[in-house]
Amino acid sequence: MGLFTNKDKACPICGNGTPRLFATKIEGTPICSNCNDKILADNGIVNNWTLEILKEHLAYRNENKKLVENFTPTRTVKHEREMVIDDVNQLFYFKSWVEDNPPVFKFSDIMGFNIQLAYDTVETWYKGMERTPYQPMSNGLLAGISVLAGLAGIDKSDKDESVYENLKVMLQIDTPYLHEYELCSISVSGQNQAAYMDDVARQMSKVHSLCNLLIALTKEADKSRGNRKNGF
Numbered sequence: 001m002g003l004f005t006n007k008d009k010a011c012p013i014c015g016n017g018t019p020r021l022f023a024t025k026i027e028g029t030p031i032c033s034n035c036n037d038k039i040l041a042d043n044g045i046v047n048n049w050t051l052e053i054l055k056e057h058l059a060y061r062n063e064n065k066k067l068v069e070n071f072t073p074t075r076t077v078k079h080e081r082e083m084v085i086d087d088v089n090q091l092f093y094f095k096s097w098v099e100d101n102p103p104v105f106k107f108s109d110i111m112g113f114n115i116q117l118a119y120d121t122v123e124t125w126y127k128g129m130e131r132t133p134y135q136p137m138s139n140g141l142l143a144g145i146s147v148l149a150g151l152a153g154i155d156k157s158d159k160d161e162s163v164y165e166n167l168k169v170m171l172q173i174d175t176p177y178l179h180e181y182e183l184c185s186i187s188v189s190g191q192n193q194a195a196y197m198d199d200v201a202r203q204m205s206k207v208h209s210l211c212n213l214l215i216a217l218t219k220e221a222d223k224s225r226g227n228r229k230n231g232f
């Protein structure tokens with residue numbers, strides 16, 4: 001409230017004041033930040049929404065919240081973020097610090113994933129494909145060089161530069177509003193290129209188990225679909 005909200009321009013969803021600056025606009029009408037925070041959709045698509053679509057979306061998000069609140073996990077798997085799985089109903093979501101309403105996905109929503117290192121896509125997997133895991137070690141001799149340099153006691157620090165990058169896993173999913181979702185973003189770094197590649201290799205082991213789990217979930221979804229088809 002106050003300086004930054006505009007009481008005269010009420011949010012068409014809930015009637016609250018809307019931000020004077022940088023408000024999300026639907027059909028040219030600003031919506032309040034509270035309603036805006038509830039939106040979880042692909043980048044850019046909100047711009048083309050009508051109020052009717054926004055209302056449907058918020059109802060969908062509300063249903064999602066109920067799913068999270070009533071979630072009965074059969075297991076949780078800790079990666080960078082905790083993955084909460086309900087094997088009975090074939091649902092999962094990722095816990096996060098910021099969202100109190102993380103999207104709940106069905107196993108059958110998983111379409112694929114890709115792994116991004118810095119700005120490069122280093123691995124892509126689609127449902128039904130054999131996975132060819134990204135192997136940073138085989139990518140070059142850098143890691144080997146680092147080990148050898150370490151064994152030989154060579155201090156390369158004078159000519160090396162620190163490297164900081166991000167290792168991300170992006171999930172491709174088939175849901176009405178969201179088609180891509182960031183599963184994790186891990187900082188990888190090293191005092192030089194070789195140490196950096198070592199760290200990438202280390203972090204990749206976490207990423208591999210997450211990716212293999214995703215693939216296992218799609219197989220579970222296919223199996224139960226097959227069973228239904230065969231009348232089991």
Ligand SMILES: [Zn+2]
Nearest residue numbers: 011014032035
């Ligand atoms: Zn509102």
